[in-house]
Amino acid sequence: MKTILILEISDSGHHPGYVRNILESVDPDSVNVLVAGTPNLVFHSELDPVRSRFTPIEIEVSTSEQARLNDFSTIGLIRREFCVRKIYARIWRQAVRNQSIDTVILPFVDDCSNAISLLGAPFGDTPWVGISMRTQFHFPDMGVVVDRPLGVGLRASLMRSSLRASLVRRLLRQSTLKELLTIDPTLILYAGNQQAREFAKLRYLPDPSYTLPLMSKTEARSSLGIPASGKVILVYGALSERKGIAHLVRAMCLPDCPKTIHVVLAGPQDQGVRTLLESPSVASLIAANRLHIVSGYISVPTRRMAELIYASDAMWIGYVDFYAMSSVLVLAAQHGLPSITTQQGIVGYLSRMHGCGLPVDPRSELSILEVLQRIASDDPLLDVVAENARNAFPDHSHAEFYRIVSDSVRMAGEACSA
Numbered sequence: 001m002k003t004i005l006i007l008e009i010s011d012s013g014h015h016p017g018y019v020r021n022i023l024e025s026v027d028p029d030s031v032n033v034l035v036a037g038t039p040n041l042v043f044h045s046e047l048d049p050v051r052s053r054f055t056p057i058e059i060e061v062s063t064s065e066q067a068r069l070n071d072f073s074t075i076g077l078i079r080r081e082f083c084v085r086k087i088y089a090r091i092w093r094q095a096v097r098n099q100s101i102d103t104v105i106l107p108f109v110d111d112c113s114n115a116i117s118l119l120g121a122p123f124g125d126t127p128w129v130g131i132s133m134r135t136q137f138h139f140p141d142m143g144v145v146v147d148r149p150l151g152v153g154l155r156a157s158l159m160r161s162s163l164r165a166s167l168v169r170r171l172l173r174q175s176t177l178k179e180l181l182t183i184d185p186t187l188i189l190y191a192g193n194q195q196a197r198e199f200a201k202l203r204y205l206p207d208p209s210y211t212l213p214l215m216s217k218t219e220a221r222s223s224l225g226i227p228a229s230g231k232v233i234l235v236y237g238a239l240s241e242r243k244g245i246a247h248l249v250r251a252m253c254l255p256d257c258p259k260t261i262h263v264v265l266a267g268p269q270d271q272g273v274r275t276l277l278e279s280p281s282v283a284s285l286i287a288a289n290r291l292h293i294v295s296g297y298i299s300v301p302t303r304r305m306a307e308l309i310y311a312s313d314a315m316w317i318g319y320v321d322f323y324a325m326s327s328v329l330v331l332a333a334q335h336g337l338p339s340i341t342t343q344q345g346i347v348g349y350l351s352r353m354h355g356c357g358l359p360v361d362p363r364s365e366l367s368i369l370e371v372l373q374r375i376a377s378d379d380p381l382l383d384v385v386a387e388n389a390r391n392a393f394p395d396h397s398h399a400e401f402y403r404i405v406s407d408s409v410r411m412a413g414e415a416c417s418a
Contacts, residue, residue: 002102002413003032005095007088009059009069009111011041012268013238014327017300018107018131021208021398023050025405034101036091046299059091081115088112089122096124103412104128109180110135117171125176127412131205132182134324137164138190145344146323172198178412181205181404183325184346203408206393208401209330210301212309220311226292230260231375233340234312236298237328239265241272244318244342244362251368252290253281258376259290263316266294266308300331313382314375315339317347318362325350329357330396333389338382340371354392356385 004026008019019035026033033054035042042056061069068076068083088106095101104123109116109130121128139146140161172180181203182188191199221228235245245265251257263285269277276282277293285291298304315332316339323345332339333356341347341357351357358374358381361367374381 001030001032003034003099004103004105004409005092005101006033006035006037006054006105006107007091008035008037008041008107009084009087010108011038011044015108016041016044016046017327020046020050021401022105022107022405023047023053024398025402026053026409027406028053031409032099034095036095045297057091057095059087061087078114081112082119084112085115085119085122092123092126096126101126103409105409106130108133113171114167116174117167121174121176123176127176127178127415129179129181129408129412130177132180132187133184135164135168135182135184135187136323137161137168138187139323139345142186142190142349144186144323144346144349147321147344169196169198172201177201178415179203179408181408183207185325186346186349203404205404206396206400207325207327207330208398209327209334209393209396210398212301212306212335213303215306215310217310220307220309223307224264224292224294224311226262226264226311227289230262231258231313232262232264232311233314233316233372233375234264234266234308234337235316236266236308236331238270239267239273240270241276242320242322244316244320245273246276247320247362247365248316248318248368249276249282249285249291251365251372252285254365254369257369257372259288260376261372262290262292264292264294264308264312266298268297269295309335309337312337314358317341317357318360318368319347320362322347330393333392334396336386336390338385338389340368340375350392354388356389356392358385 006019006022008015023033034057035054036057036059039058042058065083065087068079071080092104104126106128109132136146171177180201183205185204188202188204191202218228226232235243239245248263252261252263282291315328315337317326317329318340319342322342325346329339329347329350339351339357340360341351342362343359351359358371360371
């Protein structure tokens with residue numbers, strides 16, 4: 001029986017869900033799976049339904065390593081990648097002392113992709129597969145909107161993109177990397193226009209969404225204590241300041257905001273959001289029963305998630321400086337929910353392509369107010385966007401995700417046997 005080692009240092013947001021998806025992709029009767037992660041990951045509730053499919057390995061980090069992992073400054077992010085690579089190397093060495101490892105999977109290769117590009121994969125001759133979610137070097141060529149950091153000119157920005165491109169190509173040329181899966185459709189389009197052989201290792205992995213059981217809007221709102229009338233906007237996931245929540249709340253407080261607008265904040269909150277929720281303006285919205293809080297991690301698919309989706313009229317994806325793909329966009333679209341989207345990144349690109357979202361400047365309360373007013377008064381517009389959304393992502397199913405991951409792991413295992 002072959003053995004797969006899954007390495008994942010991150011334990012919040014989409015990370016537990018992706019580990020679960022990978023575990024559901026492989027046949028537990030034909031492979032032995034080890035999942036190495038922090039205790040918060042390997043014992044996460046998201047993995048409870050698949051707990052019999054893997055053996056957990058708790059990653060222990062030193063105080064200095066933890067400090068490095070928590071440093072998200074510009075220099076800190078570079079150091080963090082080398083730290084993650086070092087930790088993965090240590091776990092792999094420990095694992096191979098006890099058994100043969102046939103394939104390594106990195107569900108979020110972006111945590112250390114540049115470090116591996118420069119130093120090589122720390123898994124000896126073991127073939128490995130990675131999933132990339134944050135590659136950005138190709139954005140200028142594909143028309144994906146990205147803000148340049150303050151003080152960075154066009155020439156410097158292009159040089160930075162060129163450096164990132166070189167690192168990705170160097171990563172792809174590594175012989176032990178068998179496939180690099182990406183949830184970014186624009187990267188696949190970019191790769192298709194390239195002549196270099198290494199780009200053949202890229203493969204599209206549709207960000208999957210569960211289909212939730214049908215529920216009436218009346219039942220869903222009743223379960224959540226939300227009035228039957230009005231327009232409800234759902235903000236779902238790990239709630240942090242970069243989700244644009246403060247700007248959304250401020251827009252709701254403007255005098256011209258329709259009182260029929262309700263917002264549901266559903267998910268775990270970081271300290272910034274918790275502080276926001278204690279402010280007087282938020283207290284007034286809660287008292288008016290226009291702001292509804294559903295705290296804690298909410299797995300998909302569950303009845304609670306179905307209640308949230310079917311109680312809503314639109315999904316908020318007005319994230320600030322967020323450029324990656326979003327499974328929330330797919331979740332909303334496949335259930336006929338229009339999204340309020342940033343114009344930046346992959347989310348903005350796909351929203352424009354499919355007409356499945358209402359664009360907004362997430363830093364501007366006036367821009368947000370304009371969209372809220374349209375949602376409150378223009379039902380025909382919502383109907384058109386909702387219909388576009390339903391047709392936007394037909395291949396983003398778990399069955400397709402399972403097929404691609406299973407095939408990728410199989411090919412990597414065959415390379416190991418060859």
